[in-house]
Amino acid sequence: MQTLTVLLPVLIFLVLLLFIGYRANHQLKLSRDFQSEYFLGSRSLSGVVLAMTLVATYGSVSTYVSGPGLAWGYGLGWVVFAAPQIITGFLILGILGKKMALLSRSTGALTVIDLLYARFMSRSLCVLLSLVLLIFFAATTVGQFVGGAQIFAAITGLNYKAGLLLFAAVTVIYTAGGFRAVVLTDAVCAILMLAGMLLLGAVILADGGGLSAIMAKLAATSLDASGHSTLLTYNAGGALPLSLLFSAWLLVGFCTVGLPQSMVRCMSYRSTEDLHRAMLVATIICGALMIGLTLLGVFARALIDKLPAGGSDALIPTLIVNHMHPLLAGITIIGPLAATMSTVSSLLIAACSAVVRDLYLQLQGHPCPDASAKKVSKLLTLAIGTVCIVLALYPLDIVAWINLFAFGGLESAFLWPMVLGLFWMKMNRRGALLSVILGLGLYTLFAIFKINLWGFHNIVWGCAAGFIGALLGSFTGPADRQEILLRFFPHKVRL
């Protein structure tokens, strides 16, 4: 009975997503340009939907589970680590938004790599980036499935595999409906992520006896030698080195401009008015979610004083199970599930586009015709999704490991080719290639050999190496063709 009460809201949520996917699929049938509709929703996103899908894609199951769990241990210092995300909502839209929208229209680009091909005309760059994207997106998808299924099992009491099959299958099925299905379900997910956070917050504040009682309890917990609580210091009493806290401003702040799953959204909105509205809405909800959820993890210390047996990732599930009525728990668990599903759906559709658009073009020498794309795209999305589900059912160490560094890996590969490619006329094909090879290469080597220099996160070195690679290549290699420059820099080229 208890399980059923928890499951009921979740089931309603899953049916709603399937219904949205079904409706979007109808739109797909009506569309005259299949690929533009399937991969970009025919560039018709409104400002609010753009903001919601950007934040829902960005916010993942770790936002809901790992972040608050770590905040439980480190205290407010972990909120300092998460705080750079107050700029994440607007920065990519503000920097890349308009130029990507204009240029993807004038070049007909439907994917991030399409646009990079139009800029650099490099086959090796595009094949390399397509593979990087496929590998990292697949590993991240598996990681998300595993995380989502774990929290699902912990809260509903349902078997891990049964829960995984249930919500993962629903995600893959509605994602096969295309980009419009993905962004509309993302919008619903963003609202439910916020709702779950508010419910969690209400329960923690009520059961903790109010904010001042919670803070009084924290002040008496985890004391250092001088009797101050490390939970209330900005660096967790020294456990979080300044170098790591500064790195966070690159990892989850400035360098998020380089995330391809966010970039593609810059090509999908309707008008500049929509972009401006999206910047404001995304900043409001991104900051609220990232700071809010992390802060709730800190407050949870007043309710749970011993780390659960399952480690810090078990904190939020434990909280939901022990402090919430089953029905409320059922609604709250939609939050992390929504975070999982909205991330996965965006990665899957982008992975499909990397094959149908980018790899097809490079290997066949011409763009995939609409008729063939129509036949294979949905099946391919389903196939990639199914592989990820199987890998989540039977986890491999290598996949879990790739997932760990996928986020920074994507940033170090895509950031400079796109940002410098769009804003710096001297950036050329060799610069882009060297930037990917040095940036991602160094980032990967550091991850393999577990190199840590002065406590900085490896993204700092990956990002720096990518930048140096871009400069080296651009100053030594030949300039790109005049007609390319004329298209990408009409305000700078002198004829």
Added chain:
Amino acid sequence: MNPHKEDKTCPPAGQAEKFTQIDKEARANLIAAIFITVYFWLTIYLFKDSSATLLSLPMWFMLSCIGGYLLSIGVVWFLVRKVMRNFRLDD
């Protein structure tokens, strides 16, 4: 005649004007993000040892994290109202 006033009523029309405007906006966004970063660390640096609290939370936290969040909303509001301009994306 005030050139800014003329700018407001007449959106960038040609491709070159649009690109010049976009470069200006991208620079403004980057500066805005750096400004928020500097504000964030400055408040932590200045208030990290203060025992003052606001709503029971340490002052450094309220100013940097909560204040920084509100500041970023204000900064974006300023950007989209005063710096960024509307124009057609397809022609």
